[in-house]
Amino acid sequence: MAAKSSFLFLSAFISLLSCSYVESSFPVPVFIWSKDSDFNSGSPVLAGHTIKGRDFRENYLNKLFHAPQIIGVFLQDRLSIDDLSRYGDAYSAGNHGSSFSNLKVAMETANSSAVLPSVEVSSSGGKSDELVQLIRELTSGLVKEFSPEESSKFDISEFSLDQEKTNVFIFHLLPASSSTPADIFAQNDKLIGEVTQQISSTGLPYSCILTAAAPSEAIHERQLSEERSTMAHDRLRRATDENNSSSVDVDADEFSLINGSLFIRTKCILMYSKGFIVKFENVSFDVFNETDIKYSYNPDCTGNISDSIEISFKNIPQVTKLTLSLSFNSNGSTGEWRCIDATLDVDGIFNEKTVKDTYTYNCSDALTGPTKYSYSCTSVILKSYQGSSMSFKGFQVQPFNIKNGTFAYAYDCTGFFTIPILMGLVTAAILLAILFMGVLAMFSLTTMDRFDDPKGPTIHVPTG
Numbered sequence: 001m002a003a004k005s006s007f008l009f010l011s012a013f014i015s016l017l018s019c020s021y022v023e024s025s026f027p028v029p030v031f032i033w034s035k036d037s038d039f040n041s042g043s044p045v046l047a048g049h050t051i052k053g054r055d056f057r058e059n060y061l062n063k064l065f066h067a068p069q070i071i072g073v074f075l076q077d078r079l080s081i082d083d084l085s086r087y088g089d090a091y092s093a094g095n096h097g098s099s100f101s102n103l104k105v106a107m108e109t110a111n112s113s114a115v116l117p118s119v120e121v122s123s124s125g126g127k128s129d130e131l132v133q134l135i136r137e138l139t140s141g142l143v144k145e146f147s148p149e150e151s152s153k154f155d156i157s158e159f160s161l162d163q164e165k166t167n168v169f170i171f172h173l174l175p176a177s178s179s180t181p182a183d184i185f186a187q188n189d190k191l192i193g194e195v196t197q198q199i200s201s202t203g204l205p206y207s208c209i210l211t212a213a214a215p216s217e218a219i220h221e222r223q224l225s226e227e228r229s230t231m232a233h234d235r236l237r238r239a240t241d242e243n244n245s246s247s248v249d250v251d252a253d254e255f256s257l258i259n260g261s262l263f264i265r266t267k268c269i270l271m272y273s274k275g276f277i278v279k280f281e282n283v284s285f286d287v288f289n290e291t292d293i294k295y296s297y298n299p300d301c302t303g304n305i306s307d308s309i310e311i312s313f314k315n316i317p318q319v320t321k322l323t324l325s326l327s328f329n330s331n332g333s334t335g336e337w338r339c340i341d342a343t344l345d346v347d348g349i350f351n352e353k354t355v356k357d358t359y360t361y362n363c364s365d366a367l368t369g370p371t372k373y374s375y376s377c378t379s380v381i382l383k384s385y386q387g388s389s390m391s392f393k394g395f396q397v398q399p400f401n402i403k404n405g406t407f408a409y410a411y412d413c414t415g416f417f418t419i420p421i422l423m424g425l426v427t428a429a430i431l432l433a434i435l436f437m438g439v440l441a442m443f444s445l446t447t448m449d450r451f452d453d454p455k456g457p458t459i460h461v462p463t464g
Contacts, residue, residue: 026215027051027118029081031103032060033110034207035200037067050118057134060114065138069205070161072195073135076188078176079212081117085258087182099185102193103210121211131211132170141165142376148174151191156198163204171195176216198449254294254314261394262288262311268301268431269309269328270374272407275393278344285350290316305330307399308341319348324390326363328399330371337400339367342382359388367397369411374398377413 027050051059064071088100107113121131136143141162146154151171161167173188192210199206264271276287287293292315299309308327314324327341342363347356361382369375376396383389399405 027120028079028212028215029084030056030060030116030119031107031114031210032064032116032207033107033113034064034205035111036205037064037069037207038112050120051116054121056116056119056121061134061138062118062209064209065135065140065166065168067205068162068164068166069207070199070202071139071166071206072199072208072211073168074188074192074195074314075131075170076173076212077177078214078216079176079210079214082215084179086119086255087185095279099182100189102189102196106196106208114304118212121213131213132241135168135170139166139168142167143170145170146172148172151195154195156202161202161204162230169195169199206254221463257288258286258293261352262295264297264309264311266299266301266309266402267297268307268399268402270396270398270402270405270407271309272396273392273394276347276390277393278350278388278390280346280350280353280355281386283351283353283355287313287316287322304400305332306340316348319346319350321345321347326367326397328367330400332371335371336368336369339363342367344388346363355395357386359384359386359391361388366413372401373409373411374407375413376410380413396432 049327064129072412083400084100088098088104107115132145142159142165144159146169151173154169154171156169159167171191173191176184192208196208199208233294261272261274262276274288278285278287294314295311296314297309297311301308302309306327306329308325311324311326313319313322324343325341325343325345326339328337329340330337341364342361344359344361348358349355361384363382366380366382367375374396375398377392378394381389382391396410399407
């Protein structure tokens, strides 16, 4: 009986831990800029590292709220570092920040600034209450909180500020889900610029913080699935949910190239390419060389046997249609996946040549790999029977077994014995052979066994 009671208690305890684990905090980005305060921590923020809430308070918040100044805190409902890359035009040359233009200017003109990509700000399940309460505890002076409607009417001249204390204004920004994210981020960015300008006009020291209560929806769902995957029966539940959901995952949004490269991440296919060149007879066209190019994709996730994706490239001058389709099939008996179909639907003018056709390429031999691996190659060339070819530079694709939205170990197209490696081995063999022959020659050297005696007759060596 005692053993049974202990077992029940242990089960209840584990269940409680599991529930609390799911409701744990998710990391969000934090942007800080200041006119006077130097809040850089002693150790640099490592890529991929998440700053714990305690470290964030000790290394950053305590330094900010210790000195008398004005602090503006901007709280978004959902925000991730990917949002700045997507809506801030972060990777285009000479960009002005797009939907985050005022944030960009504020960060660049501040005497001290910091970008913390991943911070556990709050553990209140996507709410900002805990962070607001912490700010109230750290503040020695005035604390004012504004709703999204009140924030637009903010006038700092209406408040009496104690210059010997810390005065804090907390602004709740418009939620990203209330309209299209680009428009909401632009409106909130405009408010950030206006409030920052008002605070700066007082002539007093000031600092500003921009953060969120939770990451963006897609990032939040991926992090949540990662954490829940450690719970009992969750794999079965997620598999059931996926089977009940629609097999087609349509993403109608348009995306820009990131640093001149294409990256596609869906629940069933990952794809990356640094370059994409198509050739029609004697005409060659570099697709990624177009500065204003956009793309959208439509994956078809039908299961663990076959997947496909359709990529449409847009904003290309004189090109009405340029759509790439790739289909993959997984063979459970051989443990390999293979590209079974690659087509390119073209309608446009390329280097003064009109092209309107659908080209089919042989990809079965070029794109293949083990089922649990991705495929990677520095250069992939696919040829069609219609005299066309297309090539990818820095290409990597994984059509099956996607985990945590990242590529698995890469099955590289280049074997171990490449030409440079083979030439190196041949050169090393030649040098070792020369060394071996030299050592043998040294071992063959002998010394004289007889010497002249100055008191005796001279040694006579017959030569004839």
